Amino acid sequence: MTVERDGLSASEIAEAVKGRKLSALSVTEAALARIAKHDPILNSFTDVTTERARASKHRPVHVVGCGEHLSHKSPAFAPDLVRTPIGPAADRAFSMAGVARHDVDVVQLYDCYTITVLLTIEDAGFCKKGDGMAFVREHDLTWRGDFPTNTGGGQLGFGQAFLAGGFCQVIEAVRQIRGTAAGRQVKDCDIAFVSGTGGIMSEQTAVVLRGG
Numbered sequence: 001m002t003v004e005r006d007g008l009s010a011s012e013i014a015e016a017v018k019g020r021k022l023s024a025l026s027v028t029e030a031a032l033a034r035i036a037k038h039d040p041i042l043n044s045f046t047d048v049t050t051e052r053a054r055a056s057k058h059r060p061v062h063v064v065g066c067g068e069h070l071s072h073k074s075p076a077f078a079p080d081l082v083r084t085p086i087g088p089a090a091d092r093a094f095s096m097a098g099v100a101r102h103d104v105d106v107v108q109l110y111d112c113y114t115i116t117v118l119l120t121i122e123d124a125g126f127c128k129k130g131d132g133m134a135f136v137r138e139h140d141l142t143w144r145g146d147f148p149t150n151t152g153g154g155q156l157g158f159g160q161a162f163l164a165g166g167f168c169q170v171i172e173a174v175r176q177i178r179g180t181a182a183g184r185q186v187k188d189c190d191i192a193f194v195s196g197t198g199g200i201m202s203e204q205t206a207v208v209l210r211g212g
Contacts, residue, residue, distance in 0.1 A: 060212035061177045063207060065096035066093050066096065066205070066207045067096070069089040069203070070085060070202060073199060084119050085204040086195055089204050089205055090125055093208045096208070101124075106176050106192045107126075108152075108172050108193070109195045110169060110195050112155065112160070117149070118133070118136070120204075124193070126147075148189075150169070151176060152175075152181075166198075169195070173209050177192055190211045191210050
């Protein structure tokens with residue numbers, strides 16, 4: 001008797017993820033930094049001003065929209081296991097930025113697992129819910145393509161810098177907008193969408209960056 005199968009069983013998928021054979025990131029060492037200035041009057045650090053940024057030799061990159069949404073703490077209390085908090089977070093970020101999804105030149109999506117990227121593409125509104133698989137098949141996600149995604153390799157490619165992991169995507173977005181991404185530079189890159197994930201797919205953030 002011949003048994004036909006359309007895919008992997010749940011146990012096979014779980015074992016592959018657990019063993020990091022297919023879709024899980026690995027922790028790596030890295031260092032990140034944010035440029036700030038010290039205010040002697042307030043005795044605190046503040047972000048670099050727009051004027052100071054424009055005077056830099058690099059093209060300034062501005063945060064023009066941001067959003068955050070926490071839907072639950074434990075998966076046991078998740079309202080929906082196939083819809084993630086990135087939806088409301090992305091809506092707020094795009095509304096604040098005054099740009100639409102089709103205006104985005106590059107996306108840097110938190111990729112603790114491959115499924116996280118697929119869910120983010122759907123829930124952030126780049127395609128309809130359930131159409132993620134067709135979307136990635138029909139679009140070119142490389143830096144030369146029509147939907148450049150995680151152009152620096154993402155955490156699945158270069159590893160997670162532990163607590164600073166999510167900021168790696170921000171750094172890559174800034175490089176792309178500045179035009180300093182070397183051999184993976186997206187042409188005419190002006191607007192980037194960046195997502196972050198916390199908890200167990202319970203809290204997600206969205207940031208829209210734009211060149212000045």
